[in-house]
Amino acid sequence: MAFVGTRCAETRQSRMASRVPFVLDHPVNGERMRSNRFVVLVAATLWPALVWAEPVNWKRFEVPETNASVDVPADVFTKDGGKPETGFGAKLLTADGRANLTIQSMNNTAGETPSAFLIRMNPPRDIVYKRVTPNFFVVSSLRKGKIWYDRCNFDDRNITCVLINYPAAEKRQWDAIVTRISNSLAKS
16 A cells, blocks of 8 residues: 555656656746746745744733733734723734734622633633633633634632634644643733
């Protein structure tokens, strides 16, 4: 079986090799074709790695009003989207707007537990992932082609959340980013 696969690959390569010199050595535009093919080949090979490489520019975002903080990939979320609807923090967007991150910290003067808060927020019924502990909850699901992921940590006085929305088709590329953001959510 391995021999057959190898043979097919060799046959395809030899067919491709026989076509390439004809196209590349075309007398009218051969030089331009060589350059264009090289650029396309390099771009096609490196583009996925460049676009989805692990961000190297992680920065600690702090919410001074509550002393909460979280790691944010500054290379990914490059645009300011304003303030969250309630509480303190920020909304951040990718340059193309395909994904967003909200960091939201609010007072928990009522002493709500993660389960009570989640019930009060009335999340959609079709939650795909849900984990509730005495100190935090995580919920995630799909909506309109996007994955939404919410994690909220609870302490004596505050509730601090990260809410992330990103294309479902890019789930694998976002997994490491979402994990690091979620795991880094803490008090300063």
